[in-house]
Amino acid sequence: MSITLLHYVMDAFFILLLTNMACLVFIFIIHFFVPKVMIKTYFKEPYFSPLEIKLFTGLPYAYMRTGMMMRLAGWPDCGKNRGIPVTAHEVCPVWFQVLSRVFIRIFLTIVALFLFVGVVLAIAFTAFGVW
Amino acid sequence: MQNADKLTKLASYGKYGGYILGGVGLAASCVQIANEDSQQKKNEIFVETIASTTVGLVGGWAVGVFLVSNPVGWETALVLATGTVATSYILGQMAQYGYTTFGNKVDLVSGTGVSSICQ
Numbered sequence: 393m394s395i396t397l398l399h400y401v402m403d404a405f406f407i408l409l410l411t412n413m414a415c416l417v418f419i420f421i422i423h424f425f426v427p428k429v430m431i432k433t434y435f436k437e438p439y440f441s442p443l444e445i446k447l448f449t450g451l452p453y454a455y456m457r458t459g460m461m462m463r464l465a466g467w468p469d470c471g472k473n474r475g476i477p478v479t480a481h482e483v484c485p486v487w488f489q490v491l492s493r494v495f496i497r498i499f500l501t502i503v504a505l506f507l508f509v510g511v512v513l514a515i516a517f518t519a520f521g522v523w
Numbered sequence: 524m525q526n527a528d529k530l531t532k533l534a535s536y537g538k539y540g541g542y543i544l545g546g547v548g549l550a551a552s553c554v555q556i557a558n559e560d561s562q563q564k565k566n567e568i569f570v571e572t573i574a575s576t577t578v579g580l581v582g583g584w585a586v587g588v589f590l591v592s593n594p595v596g597w598e599t600a601l602v603l604a605t606g607t608v609a610t611s612y613i614l615g616q617m618a619q620y621g622y623t624t625f626g627n628k629v630d631l632v633s634g635t636g637v638s639s640i641c642q
Contacts, residue, residue, distance in 0.1 A: 402621045409574055409618065412581045419584060441594070448587075452541040455580075456587030463591045470592040496588060503585055510614050517620060 398516050405513060408506040415499050422491070423458045427484040430461055434483075439474045459496075466492035549576070553641040556632065563623075565632045570622040575615025582607035 435457060436445065448457040464471050465488050468481040481489050552572040556565045586603050595603070632638045 399625055402625050405617070405621060406626070409577060412577050416577065416580055416584075443597075444590075444594075446535065447537050450538075452538065452545060453583070456583055456590070459584045459587030460591040463588045467592075473592060474594055500585070500588075503581060506614075507610075510617060513617055513621075514613070517617070 398513075398520075401509060401512055401516065405506075405509045408502060408509060411502050412506060415502060418495065419455055419458060422462070422495075423455055425488070426458050426461045427488060430465065430480070430484045431457070434464065434471070434476055434480055435461070439471065439476050462488075462492035462496060465489045466496055545576075548572075553637075556637065556641040562630060562632065563627060565638065566627070566630060567619050567623055569632050569635075569637055570626075571615045571619040574618030575611040578611035578614045579607060582610055 435448075440448075447453055448460070464476065465481050465484045469478045471480055472478070549572065552568055555568050559565045559568065586607065
């Protein structure tokens with residue numbers, strides 16, 4: 393791999409890093425729009441353990457609960473292992489379901505690309521003896 | 524009941540751990556930036572901190588998305604947390620090398636106002 397090509401990969405790495413930051417800003421905003429009724433109905437025992445409820449309520453891990461609720465809204469049958477009914481998504485508005493499906497897909501694509509570029513860079517850095 | 528109390532306590536420790544790790548990490552980077560004379564080194568520390576923090580937060584959210592369909596025990600949670608920390612460290616180092624090699628003409632520390640906060 394030439395240095396020029398490595399330059400392009402590095403550019404892609406930083407662009408993806410900035411995109412990840414943008415995703416975090418979006419997650420921070422959407423955190424306040426997660427339907428309260430969904431949290432009240434499903435983020436409780438017996439679906440979640442007392443440890444999870446305590447850990448994912450308030451700072452600093454509450455944003456992870458937002459991810460859980462968005463997944464549940466977008467893919468209703470994903471909570472089967474926890475005993476969450478497949479009708480769970482019905483308590484939240486359609487816009488939240490659609491947004492969750494779209495955002496999680498985009499987010500996972502960006503993260504997968506970022507990790508892929510990271511692995512390519514790690515191999516290149518090792519080959520060039522940069523580490 | 525006693526077990527539930529133990530779990531709740533464990534969750535509290537986890538939360539405090541998050542505050543301490545995040546707070547201490549960012550404060551330590553700020554102190555490092557303040558103590559460093561070279562603008563180049565200040566920028567390298569800044570880029571590494573921002574990259575690893577971003578990757579850590581993004582990794583945490585991805586774990587959250589995964590957790591709803593796969594309830595895990597504390598052993599798996601520990602493995603996931605360690606994996607996220609390791610990934611964020613490696614990608615942070617990578618961002619630092621990338622900045623040193625290709626982006627060192629951009630003065631991010633002054634541009635973002637971090638130099639006036641961490642002094």
